[in-house]
Amino acid sequence: MAIYIVCPNCRMEYSAKKKSCPKCGYVVKQNKTFRISVSFHGKRVRQTVSGTNLQGAKEIEAKIKSELVSGEYYDRRQAKIAFEQFVKEKYLPYAKEKKSYNREESLLRLWIFPIIDKKTLNNISPLDIEKVKKEMIKNEKAPRTIEYAIAVMRQVFNKAIEWGFYFGANPAAKVKKPKKDNRRMRFLTKEEAEKLLSELKKHSIQVYEMAYLSLYTGMRFGEIANLTWQDIDFQNGIITIKDPKNSESRVAYMTDSLRDLLYAKYKREKPKNSSGFVFHRNGKPYKQIPGTFKTVVRKLGLNDGITDPRDKVVFHTLRHTFASWLAIQGTPIYTIKELMGHKTLAMTERYSHLIPDAKREAVEKLFGNT
Incomplete structure (x- = not known):
């Protein structure tokens, strides 16, 4: 088991114990990217994780080792689950008890699924979510509704990370909210x-x-x-x-x-x-x-x-x-x-x-x- 830091300057991998990149001397202070390497009984897993600290990377490393030991790791990840499949089989059953369930399901079905199509979780980028945002703007959806759709996608990826179906930075976290005053002004006489x-x-x-x-x-x-x-x-x-x-x-x-x-x-x-x-x-x-x-x-x-x-x-x-x-x-x-x-x-x-x-x-x- 090993954890390496990926230098954002020269892309060299070096031990997380070192304070700076041995090749170019770059010091990463925040927003580190880690490369995790875990081997067990001839099976080796290399996983890149962004947007966390060393402690978070160690927790992911331990989780991967645990799942390799139990035999769950490859069963879960070899499928490369599609976004729509994950939402329908995992996320929506979880969200069933939420007050916002109907609204979330509607946004996913009407606006998000048609754009994301059959892409797997690990193939979705912030650009894909920007396309959802662009399509909703084109159809004159309210900024608050668009913001909510982005929040739903962010929540889906948060749960995918929490449940071990996705590793890496949440792509929805990098998408900016539409800027417009959406407060209602009209009141009745x-x-x-x-x-x-x-x-x-x-x-x-x-x-x-x-x-x-x-x-x-x-x-x-x-x-x-x-x-x-x-x-x-x-x-x-x-x-x-x-x-x-x-x-x-x-x-x-x-x-x-x-x-x-x-x-x-x-x-x-x-x-x-x-x-x-x-x-x-x-x-x-x-x-x-x-x-x-x-x-x-x-x-x-x-x-x-x-x-x-x-x-x-x-x-x-x-x-x-x-x-x-x-x-x-x-x-x-x-x-x-x-x-x-x-x-x-x-x-x-x-x-x-x-x-x-x-x-x-x-x-x-x-x-x-x-």
Whole structure:
């Protein structure tokens, strides 16, 4: 067993015990590439590993030796597993329990598999992932969606490395995220909100109730979909939001009208709802936003003539509207942050321009009295 450093200057291999390349004198301080050599009963494995330190290389060396001894090494690596095969047989079964499973599976199937095709894991380069990114940009996918697709590929390779199906640097780690402000700017006026809720009520009571809940609490769709009756305290008018996007549970406060709406639903549906979910389809929670919402938005023409995705009305617009209305009525920015469940204040500051200017008002009052 031996570990060598590969000199990035002259490509010479030398012992990891040496501090500099004996051929050109180059000193590698970081981002080292190691060549690992392991022999066992006549079988020899040479593996190149990048982006790690000596301790990490030693751990990989020990892992290879262990798998050679157990006979697992060649069974696993001679197959040179294809990316798509690895994802379908190994990664997706693992990701099945994740909240993001449906979105990850969709991105892989629609955008990543067609570009990566049947390439094996060790034949995929950052250029291949750049091609996925380029294709998504060409089809005008939102920067956040493209960023998510890159993150999914990075996660797939991380698991391939962790499970011993791939050695080397993660190719997705070298792909830059698309740069664009993808934050939603559009929020509904009171009149638009009333029209939307009224029309939703005609099409689907359940979608109407979900939209009403988001509009008056700022809850995300995923939080609404996973809401159970145990999370609702009718007596105190609060909703406990467990396991939200930023992993920190929070409380939402019900208006009297929202409490009445949910209590009527509880009395109407609880006896025949064994699942415990407030909103469900045949006892199972919603995995995606019902198409009824998009149909009603289209019918009302709320997105007519709008090309910028940030200005289009989607279900998330209801949450954005909740925060915008709070800001307009002068709610302190920190209070908005807590109600929205934002992890940092920077995420909430986009609403600050809607808050009445208290400093200007103070000066005007001062000089107005002289």
